[in-house]
Amino acid sequence: xxxxxxxxxxxxxxxxxxxxxxxxxxxxxxxxxxxxxxxxxxxxxxxxxxxxxxxxxxxxxxxxxxxxxxxxxxxxxxxxxxxxxxxxxxxxxxxxxxxxxxxxxxxxxxxxxxxxxxxxxxxxxxxxxxxxxxxxxxxxxxxxxxxxxxxxxxxxxxxxxxxxxxxxxxxxxxxxxxxxxxxxxxxxxxxxxxxxxxxxxxxxxxxxxxxxxxxxxxxxxxxxxxxxxxxxxxxxxxxxxxxxxxxxxxxxxxxxxxxxxxxxxxxxxxxxxxxxxxxxxxxxxxxxxxxxxxxxxxxxxxxxxxxxxxxxxxxxxxxxxxxxxxxxxxxxxxxxxxxxxxxxxxxxxxxxxxx
Amino acid sequence: xxxxxxxxxxxxxxxxxxxxxxxxxxxxxxxxxxxxxxxxxxxxxxxxxxxxxxxxxxxxxxxxxxxxxxxxxxxxxxxxxxxxxxxxxxxxxxxxxxxxxxxxxxxxxxxxxxxxxxxxxxxxxxxxxxxxxxxxxxxxxxxxxxxxxxxxxxxxxxxxxxxxxxxxxxxxxxxxxxxx
Amino acid sequence: xxxxxxxxxxxxxxxxxxxxxxxxxxxxxxxxxxxxxxxxxxxxxxxxxxxxxxxxxxxxxxxxxxxxxxxxxxxxxxxxxxxxxxxxxxxxxxxxxxxxxxxxxxxxxxxxxxxxxxxxxxxxxxxxxxxxxxxxxxxxxxxxxxxxxxxxxxxxxxxxxxxxxxxxxxxxxxxxxxxxxxxxxxxxxxxxxxxxxxxxxxxxxxxxxxxxxxxxxxxxxxxxxxxxxxxxxxxxxxxxxxxxxxxxxxxxxxxxxxxxxxx
Numbered sequence: 165x166x167x168x169x170x171x172x173x174x175x176x177x178x179x180x181x182x183x184x185x186x187x188x189x190x191x192x193x194x195x196x197x198x199x200x201x202x203x204x205x206x207x208x209x210x211x212x213x214x215x216x217x218x219x220x221x222x223x224x225x226x227x228x229x230x231x232x233x234x235x236x237x238x239x240x241x242x243x244x245x246x247x248x249x250x251x252x253x254x255x256x257x258x259x260x261x262x263x264x265x266x267x268x269x270x271x272x273x274x275x276x277x278x279x280x281x282x283x284x285x286x287x288x289x290x291x292x293x294x295x296x297x298x299x300x301x302x303x304x305x306x307x308x309x310x311x312x313x314x315x316x317x318x319x320x321x322x323x324x325x326x327x328x329x330x331x332x333x334x335x336x337x338x339x340x341x342x343x344x345x346x347x348x349x350x351x352x353x354x355x356x357x358x359x360x361x362x363x364x365x366x367x368x369x370x371x372x373x374x375x376x377x378x379x380x381x382x383x384x385x386x387x388x389x390x391x392x393x394x395x396x397x398x399x400x401x402x403x404x405x406x407x408x409x410x411x412x413x414x415x416x417x418x419x420x421x422x423x424x425x426x427x428x429x430x431x432x433x434x435x436x437x438x439x440x441x442x443x444x445x446x447x448x449x450x451x452x453x454x455x456x457x458x459x460x461x462x463x464x465x466x467x468x469x470x471x472x473x474x475x476x477x478x479x480x481x482x483x484x485x486x487x488x489x490x491x492x493x494x495x496x497x498x499x500x501x502x503x504x505x506x507x508x509x510x511x512x513x514x515x516x517x518x519x
Numbered sequence: 520x521x522x523x524x525x526x527x528x529x530x531x532x533x534x535x536x537x538x539x540x541x542x543x544x545x546x547x548x549x550x551x552x553x554x555x556x557x558x559x560x561x562x563x564x565x566x567x568x569x570x571x572x573x574x575x576x577x578x579x580x581x582x583x584x585x586x587x588x589x590x591x592x593x594x595x596x597x598x599x600x601x602x603x604x605x606x607x608x609x610x611x612x613x614x615x616x617x618x619x620x621x622x623x624x625x626x627x628x629x630x631x632x633x634x635x636x637x638x639x640x641x642x643x644x645x646x647x648x649x650x651x652x653x654x655x656x657x658x659x660x661x662x663x664x665x666x667x668x669x670x671x672x673x674x675x676x677x678x679x680x681x682x683x684x685x686x687x688x689x690x691x692x693x694x695x696x697x698x699x
Numbered sequence: 700x701x702x703x704x705x706x707x708x709x710x711x712x713x714x715x716x717x718x719x720x721x722x723x724x725x726x727x728x729x730x731x732x733x734x735x736x737x738x739x740x741x742x743x744x745x746x747x748x749x750x751x752x753x754x755x756x757x758x759x760x761x762x763x764x765x766x767x768x769x770x771x772x773x774x775x776x777x778x779x780x781x782x783x784x785x786x787x788x789x790x791x792x793x794x795x796x797x798x799x800x801x802x803x804x805x806x807x808x809x810x811x812x813x814x815x816x817x818x819x820x821x822x823x824x825x826x827x828x829x830x831x832x833x834x835x836x837x838x839x840x841x842x843x844x845x846x847x848x849x850x851x852x853x854x855x856x857x858x859x860x861x862x863x864x865x866x867x868x869x870x871x872x873x874x875x876x877x878x879x880x881x882x883x884x885x886x887x888x889x890x891x892x893x894x895x896x897x898x899x900x901x902x903x904x905x906x907x908x909x910x911x912x913x914x915x916x917x918x919x920x921x922x923x924x925x926x927x928x929x930x931x932x933x934x935x936x937x938x939x940x941x942x943x944x945x946x947x948x949x950x951x952x953x954x955x956x957x958x959x960x961x962x
Binding site: 340424428500502 | 544554580582
């Protein structure tokens, strides 16, 4: 395959299609509408299903319906739309069917703005709907990575019959980079045994999240938690840069992760032993690895486009074993290399006095 | 290791975003890592449009930067915004057809090109972006002019195909002026 | 039918238990017509021979457990979203028969957008809409279809349109929409009206199977418990009060739908 210059939103949409996406339902919202626009033509060209819904509520429930038939289906949105979709996400989680949703985060709360943000971290990793569940949350930092993660997202969703979210941001969606798309895959012909496809020559299938008997619902919840425990054990992903000899660690994901890569390189050039850990899964979170690194470094700097959401997970992971500082920009502002470098210098100064 | 960060900026419709994309395509064609990121949103409608292009030999970190190694400014608001931000030793390409002020920076290589006028003489003032790109490339050697011309042939939309040769002429003219 | 066994050769089966129903007792109150309409839908599914190709979408409301009574593939939707879910199901299973079964709160309040837009798209699904002018499951609160003056647990002095708005007539609304092919209002209040409702439901399924457009059958139904009436009085009330406020009849029937043979 050849590399192409691809815009993030178009890239993940085309990648999803090539990974065998059978149906897409969505509602336009900046900054991810290019994905919907791209699929409006391509899905029909490939004889697959595309539908622009009347709202994000409509879209997620169409996704829910199609997913009940065991097909590869997805939607994509941004913060305000994601809030509306939470109802459906909870039902999807409760009925344990595989669904993939991309959220290209933008500034909030409320209507906020359309610039890049990471303010939906809590929303996606901890409260993606009412009830007691966790979706797998993947965090791409480049156009190539969001392409690759579409395939991973479908595989994980189907392997565990679970909800998989992709936590992008406006910058990933709008950026063009050279990247390689996967080869074209046809849609899968066979449907899983649990799917509703008409009860021809078999007992009826039922997909529901309703269990009026609390004993039964507790049982369902324990099974769900057991599954999540397996995911927590096996599906943690993160990328490390120069951590082997690091005595200061940057922790950041997505667009901010790659900004921190530039910060790290500059700091290394100035002789500072800085490493970077970039979580590729926000849930499950790379907490074990962070705890190990907490025993190695003299301090960590968490950088986010939020007031400090992933920060809480880092603090929880390191259990007070190393100082954790934070630098964040809010409201759709992307932190620049200089600003982060200054925060890193502050961490360096404060922690070198301690030692 | 070569690593260039260029901001293209102008009024919406002046083609700053396309000039940036063309540079990214050319960088990619020459086997470099590239990223292109626009400012997006309501300000694109008639306001200033800008994009940041990074062409590098290494994996690209921050796609959004404050201090570019070069800036291509197509109008006065862009000049006011980006002239102070270019890194010392960098290149500033100014469209003198619309920007009458001179740069006060002694630590930059500043190239003045009456790009809109030249483009008008070549048949369409809207090719000012290509005159500016030609000047940038001649001044920086980020990629070769030939690669840009070649990519222009690939990425010019069907509707604008008739402007291929004039666009190439605009590129060449910009380059020629920068070399003077 | 499940009860076909042991029929003497000189006799024929004229009435039995539909194959599309499960043989369990329902949770519905005495005198509630949900059970009746379930049976009508099941008989239609049997008669059309589509038990193995039908997918039902259950609502939130009294019929939330409808899937316990139908012996066909079923999914449980969020409140009001059944038409969206049915859309997803139908679009990826164009060869299957997809129906939603919804109450008045589900379809006419929280799910208004979903039903209207399913109709505008001419979605090839069938909707059975139970209108009993009250919220049954949550304990008798005002429904969007509650009549002015009607006492409910959330309109204790009677529904005052100045405060609580007017009843919404979904059938009239849906009939205006280009994508709808068959929109009708029936009632389940006595034997003739129930038999008529069944024919309407059958026509609505056939409308889908022939790809003619969106079809919805509204059935005026009873809620003796929350109306504080005995079952007999409730049936009378449907005829004497509800039906005059929600006039029965076919509000939209395209020529193609009219031409369908419904036996």
